[in-house]
Amino acid sequence: MLSDRVGFPHKVFGLLSKQPKQNTWFQRFPSLGAGGGNDIQWCFSQVKGAVDDDVAEADIISTVEFNHSGELLATGDKGGRVVIFQQEQENKTQSHSRGEYNVYSTFQSHEPEFDYLKSLEIEEKINKIRWLPQKNAAQFLLSTNDKTIKLWKISERDKRPEGYNLKEEDGRYRDPTTVTTLRVPVFRPMDLMVEASPRRIFANAHTYHINSISINSDYETYLSADDLRINLWHLEITDRSFNIVDIKPANMEELTEVITAAEFHPNSCSTFVYSSSKGTIRLCDMRASALCDRHSKLFEEPEDPSNRSFFSEIISSISDVKFSHSGRYMMTRDYLSVKIWDLNMENRPVETYQVHEYLRSKLCSLYENDCIFDKFECCWNGSDSIVMTGSYNNFFRMFDRNTKRDITLEASRENNKPRTVLKPRKVCASGKRKKDEISVDSLDFNKKILHTAWHPKENIIAVATTNNLYIFQDKMN
Amino acid sequence: MFLTPVVPHWPFQNMDTMFVRGLKRKCFDGEEDIEGTLAGIKAIPSYNLQRQSLLDMSLVKLQLCHMLVEPNLCRSVLIANTVRQIQEEMTQDGTWQMINTQSTGQASLDRLVSTDILCRSSRDQAEGKHVPAYGTFNKDFESDQAQDSSETMSTASSVQAPRNLQSNVWEMENPQENKGNFQKSLDQIFETLENKSPNSVEDLFSEVDNSYYDLDTMLTGMMSNTKMGHCDNLETFSTPTNTASNSNCKSDLNDLDHIVEILVES
DSSP: OGGGOOOSOHHHHHHHHTOOOSOOHHHHSHHHHTTSTTOOOEEEEEEESOOSSSOOGGGOEEEEEEOSSSSEEEEEETTSEEEEEEEOOOOSSOTTSOOOEEEEEEEEOOOOEEETTTTEEEOOOOOEEEEOOOOSSSEEEEEEOSSOEEEEEEEEEEEEEEOOOSBOTTSOBOOGGGOOSOOOOEEEEEEEEEEEEEEEEEOSOOSSOEEEEEEOTTSSEEEEEESSEEEEEETTEEEEEEEEEEOOOSSGGGOOOOEEEEEEOSSOTTEEEEEETTSOEEEEETTTOSSTTSOSEEEOOOOOGGGOOTTHHHHHSOOEEEEOTTSSEEEEEOSSEEEEEETTOOSSOSEEEESOGGGGGGHHHHHHTTGGGOOOOEEEOTTSSEEEEEOBTTEEEEEETTTOOEEEEEOOGGGOSTTOBOOOOEEEOSSOOOTTEEEGGGOOTTSBOOEEEEOSSSSEEEEEOSSOEEEEEEOOO | OOOOOOOSSOOOOHHHHHHHTGGGTTSOOTTSOOOGGGHHHHHHHHHHHHHHHHHHHHHHHHHHHTTSSSOOHHHHHHHHHHHHHHHHHHHHHTHHHHHHHHHTOOOHHHHHHHHHHHHHHHHHHHHOOOOTTOSOOOHHHHHHHHHTHHHHHHHHHTTSOHHHHHHHHHTOSOHHHHHHHHHHHHHHHHHHHHHSOHHHHHHHHHTSOHHHHOHHHHHHHHHHHHSOSOHHHHHTOOOOSOOOOOOSHHHHHTOHHHHHHHHHHO
C-alpha cells in the first residue's frame, strides 16, 4: 500500500515539501483530482450544535477527541461540559455509510472556581480530554481545565434490581416487625442509562495554566503540563505528583520561553516531548534523571533569514505536538505550517507543509487583532499517511505525506446533505481571483478551526468550528 | 493611518508588507514616496514610524493583559519578547536616543526600565503570591514554595504594608520612585500615541471593550490583582503625596486616592 512505503530518502521529502505553493496539480486539474488513485473523497456526515449565528460563550468547543476504538467521540466546551457521542452499530443493509454518532452522555466536568489567593477566577473551560484504553465495561477519560484534572468513569446501566420487600409503595420504609419473609431482589432490564462519575480529582499541582495532558503507554501514569512545569501523576494517586520538568527561571524577569504542549511517546514509557514558544521541541528520557530539565534531544530548525521579521518568534511558537501512531515521527504545528520530524534527526524537520502561507504578509494585522496567538491543533490519520489541521474561514487542510497532495475543505452548513462530496476550496493570495476562489481579504478570521480529530481506524474526521461539531466520512462505494 | 480597526475583513495597508521586509530595508524601497538623494533618509523614518507603532501596540497589549481573568502567560511572554526585540533594534539604530529626546526628554535608560516594568508585571501576576497559609497543597507545591521562599517571605510580611507589597510586585527599592516610574511609562505610552493623529487612538480602541481603555478600570484591575483579597488591606494603603486637580483621564493616573476610592466602592 502506498502508505506503507518508507523507502524514500528523507532529503527528497524535504525538498518536495518545502515548496509553499498552494495550487498542487490536484487543484489545477480538478477533474482529474477528485477520484484519482487512492485519494479520499470527503463527504458531509453530520453536524452537531446550535444553528444560529449568535454563539453562546459556554458552547464554544475547546477540545475534540476520539477514544481508542473510535466508537466514542468526546468534546469539551468553554462551559466546562463534556459531551460524548457514540457511533451506532453499522447497519449491514445500508452499506453506503458508517454508523452515525449520537449523544451518549453529557456531564458537567468542571465548574468555575475562584482562587482566593490571587483574587482571580479559574475558568471552567475544558482544555483537553484524553481517553484511557478500555479495560472493562466502563470507559474512562481524563479531562482538564486550567488547574484541575479529573478522571471520569462513564458506565452504562441497563438493569436494575427490583423486588425489595423493605419499602412500602410510596417509598417509606416498612416497620421491620412487619417483614416476615426474605425476598431476594431480581435484576430486571431498564432503559439504558449512561452515568458519568468523577473517580479521581488531581488538583493543586499547577501554578500556571495546564495546556496538555498525556497518558503514558504503561496506562498507569500520565503527565500534565502547564506554562512552566510538567508533572507526572499516577492514575490512582491524587495527593502526590512528581515534577519532571521545570523551566521557571529563578528570576521571573528572565522569563522568555514557556511550554506550549507535551506528549508521551506512544510506545516508550520513559520518553516524552514538550514544545516551547520559541519553536523548539525537547525530547526527555525519565530514566536519565528525576528532573528532566536537560533534554536528551533538542529539535529545532534554523531560522530562514529571508523571512525574518518582528513576528518571527511569535509565528514559530509551537501550538501542538503529536507523535505518529508508529512512534517514529512527531508532528508540530506553528502558526503558518505543519512540520513532521523524524525522532532520529534533530536539526530540521523531514517534511514541512504550509497551511496558509498567504497570511505571512498580513502578520501585522493578525498581531493587532490577536489572531496571531491562535493555537491550532493537528492530527494524524490512523496509518500516519495523512495529517490534518485547521485554518480560518472554517477551512481545514489535509496533507498526504505519500502523494504530496494537499486539499482545503470547508466546514459549513451549506454542504449539509449527507454523502455530498465536499468541494475543495482555494484561497487566492494575490492578483486575479479566479472563479470559486476566495481572496485573502474576504476570509473570516472569527471562524477558526482550532480542533480536529481523526478516527483511529477509519476515514472519519471530527472538525470543530466555534460552536459546531462536523463529522465527515470518506465516500464509500 | 497605520492602525486599522479590528474587523474580519480589512483593507490591508502597506504596513504589513513593510514589516515583513522591514529588516532588509535600511536602504531605499521604491514603493515609498521618496525622491532623489533624500531617498535613503526619508525611507528610514517611515520604517521607524511603523516600528514605533508596533512598539506602542505591544505595550498596550501588555497592559491589557493585566485586566484579564488571569493573563495568558504565553501571550504575555511573546509580546514582551517582541517589545524587547524592537527596543534592541532601536538602541542599535540610535533612534532610541533620538525619539526619547524628541518626545519626553528623558534618558533612554528610564524608558527601557519602565517598559521592563510593564513586561515584568504581567509575569508577576502569573507568578502570584504564594502565601504559605494553606495546608492542602501537595508536596510539589510545597517544594515550589521553598524555592520561592524569598518572594513568599517578603510577600507574607508585606500584608501589613501594602506599599511594600506593591514594591515587591514591581521589584524595586523605592515605592515612590516605583510608582513614579510606572506613571512615567504610562505617560509615555499615551504621549507617543497622542503624537499620532487623533484617529489612531480611536482606531486602536474602537473595537476594544470600553472598560479596557478606561484608565481607572485598568489601574484598579492591576491593583486588584495585587491585593490579598482582604478588604482590610485597602485601608492601610497610604495616600500618594502628589495630587492632581485636572479632571482628564491622564491626570487620574497620578491620583491614587481616586483609585483607592474606586476600589473601596467596588
